[in-house]
Amino acid sequence: MKEILLLSGKGGTGKTTICAALAALWKEPKVLADADVDASNLPLLLAPRPVSRTPFFAGWEPVKEEEKCTGCGLCREKCRFGAIGEDLRINPLDCEGCGVCAWFCPEKALSMREKEVGEIFVSETPYGPLVHAELYPGEENSGKLVVEVKRRARALAEEKGINFILIDGSPGVGCPVIASLSGVSLCLLVAEPTVSGLHDFRRLAALLKHFRIPGYLIVNKADLAPELTEKLLELASIEGFVRLGSVPYDPEVFEALRAGRPLPEVSRGPARKALLGISNRFHKIIFEEENHEDRRSP
Ligand code: SF4
Numbered sequence: 001m002k003e004i005l006l007l008s009g010k011g012g013t014g015k016t017t018i019c020a021a022l023a024a025l026w027k028e029p030k031v032l033a034d035a036d037v038d039a040s041n042l043p044l045l046l047a048p049r050p051v052s053r054t055p056f057f058a059g060w061e062p063v064k065e066e067e068k069c070t071g072c073g074l075c076r077e078k079c080r081f082g083a084i085g086e087d088l089r090i091n092p093l094d095c096e097g098c099g100v101c102a103w104f105c106p107e108k109a110l111s112m113r114e115k116e117v118g119e120i121f122v123s124e125t126p127y128g129p130l131v132h133a134e135l136y137p138g139e140e141n142s143g144k145l146v147v148e149v150k151r152r153a154r155a156l157a158e159e160k161g162i163n164f165i166l167i168d169g170s171p172g173v174g175c176p177v178i179a180s181l182s183g184v185s186l187c188l189l190v191a192e193p194t195v196s197g198l199h200d201f202r203r204l205a206a207l208l209k210h211f212r213i214p215g216y217l218i219v220n221k222a223d224l225a226p227e228l229t230e231k232l233l234e235l236a237s238i239e240g241f242v243r244l245g246s247v248p249y250d251p252e253v254f255e256a257l258r259a260g261r262p263l264p265e266v267s268r269g270p271a272r273k274a275l276l277g278i279s280n281r282f283h284k285i286i287f288e289e290e291n292h293e294d295r296r297s298p
């Protein structure tokens, strides 16, 4: 199974635009996955038709049977997180789901149940089935939800006899990104030529090195700061990345975003042209060269 993960140091670098473009340009059967469960944007560009929607449970929450409660206040006294108010109501935003209140309740009025923190969707798109998810506002466990998105994408691929998964990852280097790295064949980093872009690249390169995952680089909006683009490319060489190429700034990208479609389908501009070249090069590496895993020095 080939799994390609797209990452970027922060949001707004064009990672999802490039992921949607590759999804549209590569005709191989594929399963698509959006591992950015905090802000799932890939579906916005792929015209998904929902097929299934399932709740995602993680952690615990107390439930009270009011008729059993005598108002003794022991639960409030024992709660170390101040989640139970003077009126003995539980504030879900402060509750950590530790279960102490239920343990001590003399009337067994409190019990713990699994907490619904998000939803997972499977959708059909013109480019292949898509697994994506939504973590409810304020909820944690995004890493667990990413793992579940990837597990479902793999199961779907096996069920359909598909051996290629294209994953749009989360921005940054936090828990959801680390969760999304397990089992991937290679990572495509989308970086922009800014000072923070250089910093982000270094952090992601260190992460990939740690997990021994081959790295590939695209510099987006490269013409906006040619000197920083050059620095990014130099860094990429030092870190053993394969430099796939650069994409210029192109206002037509916003037209594609507005239209909710992959860039190659709505534009004839310079970004599309650059992406076509990069896509062909990357496609050749992935589907025609067997040993792409060995391109990175240890
Ligand atoms: S400990 Fe149980 S009975 Fe006492 S106030 Fe809390 S929920 Fe009610």
Ligand code: SF4
Residues within 6 Å of the ligand: 061, 062, 078, 079, 080, 081, 082, 083, 084, 090, 094, 095, 096, 097, 098, 099, 100, 101, 102
């Ligand atoms: S589960 Fe823990 S944090 Fe939540 S209300 Fe009960 S004691 Fe407080």
